[in-house]
Amino acid sequence: MTVYTVKRKTQSWYGEQIGILILNAAYPCVPGNVGNATTYDYPVRFQEVQGASIDRLLNQRDPALKDAFIEAAVELQNRGVKAITGACGFMAYFQEEVAAAVEVPVFLSSLMQIPFMHALCGGRVGVITANAPRLTPRHFAACKVDDSVPLAIAGMEEQMEFREAVLEERGTLDSAAIEREVKEVALRLVENNPDIRSILLECSDLPPYAHAIQAATGRPIFDFITMINYVQQTIVRRPYTGHM
Numbered sequence: 501m502t503v504y505t506v507k508r509k510t511q512s513w514y515g516e517q518i519g520i521l522i523l524n525a526a527y528p529c530v531p532g533n534v535g536n537a538t539t540y541d542y543p544v545r546f547q548e549v550q551g552a553s554i555d556r557l558l559n560q561r562d563p564a565l566k567d568a569f570i571e572a573a574v575e576l577q578n579r580g581v582k583a584i585t586g587a588c589g590f591m592a593y594f595q596e597e598v599a600a601a602v603e604v605p606v607f608l609s610s611l612m613q614i615p616f617m618h619a620l621c622g623g624r625v626g627v628i629t630a631n632a633p634r635l636t637p638r639h640f641a642a643c644k645v646d647d648s649v650p651l652a653i654a655g656m657e658e659q660m661e662f663r664e665a666v667l668e669e670r671g672t673l674d675s676a677a678i679e680r681e682v683k684e685v686a687l688r689l690v691e692n693n694p695d696i697r698s699i700l701l702e703c704s705d706l707p708p709y710a711h712a713i714q715a716a717t718g719r720p721i722f723d724f725i726t727m728i729n730y731v732q733q734t735i736v737r738r739p740y741t742g743h744m
Contacts, residue, residue, distance in 0.1 A: 510578035519576030532708030589702035623697030
């Protein structure tokens, strides 16, 4: 008989492997979005960061949000998740503070993949972000991205459907329109920077269109889901089966 032991007295249920910090926002999260549980082949647990609106995180970069992020991360840890990620690349702003406050691995931003992408693919790394003017050196520094990695950055802030549906939280979302918009942004990014060898989708709303971007550009595409899947495989290793 296998004997199991309580890991944390604050944990009343089991099996949720990845904890996901979610902004206080309201727009449709389609399959493939970080905020849609059907995106994953394993259990995840969402935790809203109280008061963390798109405006306060992206535009204001409000330092007062630090405590709310830490509180939400501690709650996820207390509920037994094995690692904590985010649902917005701009959460990098609090990556270091949250990581220092909990005992489990923390990877709040898809930007953390950039050094790996550069080591793997070489060349320039293309970044497609929700809002290019709002992406600051602090976001990159918190993800250990330094000046040795050449970048080319393009934003979605001027794309009408994306801006109105996501950044302005209109309440509806035309997924086909956003796919067209992000493909156009990606093609223009590669045309202007032909030395791009890989592309990162900073925004958690863009992974549903990764396949279309890859088909259009021919580049390896990294996003939140590639990062989350990678970490999930490291924290829940399974035995191999097969034949010799």
